[in-house]
Amino acid sequence: MMRDIVTERAQLFLGSRLKRLAEKMQADVVKISERIGLAVQPGQYALLATLDLDGPQTIGELTEALQLSQPAITRTVAKLSEMGLVEVARRGRDQRHKTVALTAEGEAAMARAKSLLWPQIEGAVGDMLGDLAGPFLANLGHIEERMSERPLHRRAVEAAQQGLVIHDYSDALAPHFRTINGQWIEAMYRLEQTDIDVLDHPRERIIDGGGTILFVEAPGLGIVGACALQKTGPDQYELTKMGVLESARGLKAGEFLLKAMIAKAGEMGARRLYLLSNRKSEAAIHLYEKLGFAHDAGIMAEFGARYARCDVAMLYRG
Incomplete structure (x- = not known):
């Protein structure tokens, strides 16, 4: 079995380890999302949720709200605009700022996500984290083990099967x-x-x-x-x-x-x-x-x- 240097040097490679875990979790979310017919990527939901909750926002406001870089926000907005889920326009008197807002299709996608997708993800994550307590790095190892044993998408399916x-x-x-x-x-x-x-x-x-x-x-x-x-x-x-x-x-x-x-x-x-x-x-x-x-x-x-x-x-x- 190959050694896992990222886990062995936990403090040194903490960022890489968290990124690896995030990628695994997001891959599972994609599987759940595809099953219910939603094409939105996991990394796009936070931006859509902000627009859904707080209404139209400028790029600067989204950058501040999500604490991400402006280029990252701009790329996400461009992709969502191509998908027809958001529209970018100049509103009001201030023509210096472009405002991002949900389209009707975006509102429908968010309604579907909130009713069909999010409860499954929250339930699966809650099931995985339920009894964890103690040092962060130790718990991170437990989370990774549990992700390997039963990925989020499997937990979501099993929970749904039990509740039919x-x-x-x-x-x-x-x-x-x-x-x-x-x-x-x-x-x-x-x-x-x-x-x-x-x-x-x-x-x-x-x-x-x-x-x-x-x-x-x-x-x-x-x-x-x-x-x-x-x-x-x-x-x-x-x-x-x-x-x-x-x-x-x-x-x-x-x-x-x-x-x-x-x-x-x-x-x-x-x-x-x-x-x-x-x-x-x-x-x-x-x-x-x-x-x-x-x-x-x-x-x-x-x-x-x-x-x-x-x-x-x-x-x-x-």
């Missing part, structure tokens, strides 16, 4: 059913009239007909998945319209939701539980197989014509 919650259908949650399923269907296929009919009228097409819809919620992310159980005959149900948002990737929210729906089908007296899919949905088919569904030619012959895209039919065998 299933919700029964309510009209207030119906828009999530439409949005979640509409996104994945349009991304992979095209919305057929059968899809539109069910997604636009979930109560009439699913609930009132004796079926049910379940939703899965993840901490800090809100509702991230939905799945329906449509009654198609006596003691017979089709598992349909199951989707999970990209922001929940890695949380196993789909598996959590599918297990809950299979259990729900049992509670409702389902003797025949089947689903229709397409070979392009490889990850979903693998999950179905893992939890007890098997490919079935009889189901395909009986129900496959319902969707033009259907080339996979499965029956639950437990």
